[in-house]
Amino acid sequence: MKTTLRDIARESGLDISTVSRCLSGAYGINKDTRAMVVETARKLNYIPNSLARGLATGLSRTIALLVNDIRNPYYAELARGVEDTAFEAGFDLVLGNSDLKWERQMHHVHAMASKQIDGLILNPAGVMGAKATDELARYRLPVVVLAATERKSPFSSVRVDNRGGGRLVGQHLRELGHTKVVVLGSNLKQRNLTERLKGFEESFGSGYRVVLGENSHAGAKAMMEELLAAPLDFSAVFAVNDSMAIGALEAMKFAGILVPQDVSLIGFDDIPIAALLDPPLTTIAQPKYETGVVATEILLAKIRGSGKEYVPAVENRELDVHLVARKSTATR
Amino acid sequence: MKTTLRDIARESGLDISTVSRCLSGAYGINKDTRAMVVETARKLNYIPNSLARGLATGLSRTIALLVNDIRNPYYAELARGVEDTAFEAGFDLVLGNSDLKWERQMHHVHAMASKQIDGLILNPAGVMGAKATDELARYRLPVVVLAATERKSPFSSVRVDNRGGGRLVGQHLRELGHTKVVVLGSNLKQRNLTERLKGFEESFGSGYRVVLGENSHAGAKAMMEELLAAPLDFSAVFAVNDSMAIGALEAMKFAGILVPQDVSLIGFDDIPIAALLDPPLTTIAQPKYETGVVATEILLAKIRGSGKEYVPAVENRELDVHLVARKSTATR
DNA sequence: CTGAAAGCGCTAACAG
């Protein structure tokens, strides 16, 4: 049913290998025969079988993206950057969600490796320590990690200057005259988040306290509710990500606390809804789409490099963030 | 470098075909030899080559999802439903974004077909008329369309009861005593949206007027501003989707109109932010994740069916929507 | 229960 090279060969009276060359645009082919072959291919509705090609060449023209959860707008945006870049380069994208479960992640990696993907962009389900790095390296895949990597990691990485972002936050709050602030953090030890804290401390200095809880909208809400049970002893809240900021906002609204009049609120991420909140949320914006683009570019370079038996140096890129001052922060 | 069946065969002194059977869990294999083979496979760090397997079997254990834009939370949620279901069944997911451009969509379809995907879930980039259907059918892929299909379409479909949702809106507003309502609609003729209007009319009857404008947050805001330039002659607004509802809400807030005291507002979609608005938006919720699950289930059934040379009947599913009454609507 | 052999569809030297 499916037409193959053989069919075209028969139809055009040529050898199958000649046809192959015509279609894959190689050198040394007569203009006319090529035109003819291309034409009959079209006529027969030929669709090349990439599996066969992949088996023969060892390349699949497919890359994979493995993230925590595509429903997280951050990853959706990033994924789009990846897909667009891959698409332009003629690569397909296979997507996996790990829920930050190492096991589920590795399950995916295994399946993908077995499908001979040419490379992987990974939002790791845990800290990329030596063990994790080894486990992944065994697959001998070009990978770009969306997080910090080990000093002598074989993987490239792209990440955002979380620490710098944290500094921006501390600075902003200081400038507005705040001296007592609560930081809503996550009890999970995610590098991204701890870096934000570190940066914050660097620029804000003392006068803040950290409250740890579940990294989610609901988690932050609960944390905030508990804080509000006691008399207000802070004038600003820094939530380590926007989704927690939203939870905090809800809790404050419910408690009748005005933002930013009573307390200022600042998040981190600049997810799409941040601008639509009431009040619009001041936050730190990350180049999400661009992160995807850059990661893909690095990966593709790596792939093309390894084709020539030459594996280019590990590349580590850190992208800048910036403060988006909206209405949820004000002078004390 | 990569270990193959041949390596395992050599190592274990068996034939390659025997090894294959052991690993792919076929009948008629000695318990012990299997155990032994499995063990040496693990020891050699064997990763099966799915391309080779796919070439031999004609199946790739991969399905594709092609949507407008994964950044749209609706599709992200749906995609997650697809991925989870596929994952459980041992299928991988390749993702494509079409931006609703037919050409980009077909480009993806082509690449995916060439990769021998086993099936496709498609949010079509246009109305699935006869021509579109034909063009797609040529690929002889099992496909599930996320929209209405032609009467005699070869494709299955999963969609949401937009009309019923519209009815729910009309009914809700009637029950609250509203008699003058403005419907904020889109000037684009999208089936989903027109169905909502139709349903609304069925249950609300007369007493409403439709205002058409750009289908977006900004568009609705502009429409609303214009409406508010004249004296208020309506007590409720139905925006055909949440993003337009948000625009309307902004405009009303800015004009000092209280929602829902002065005018009630109802949207459609229940996007994540709807619950977080101030006031939380009353809207019609669609089963996004479930849509993905159902579409995948239908697709997988189709795939398994066609394996047995039996292609099951086209299946058309319509999922129910429901009203989520929050704080943006009140009695007149 | 296991081995031998053919083949999935394509590419890639190597000859001519």
Added chain:
DNA sequence: CTGTTAGCGCTTTCAG
């Protein structure tokens, strides 16, 4: 410029 010849790694009859 084109044909021949081997595979790529795996599954799958068909024998034994």
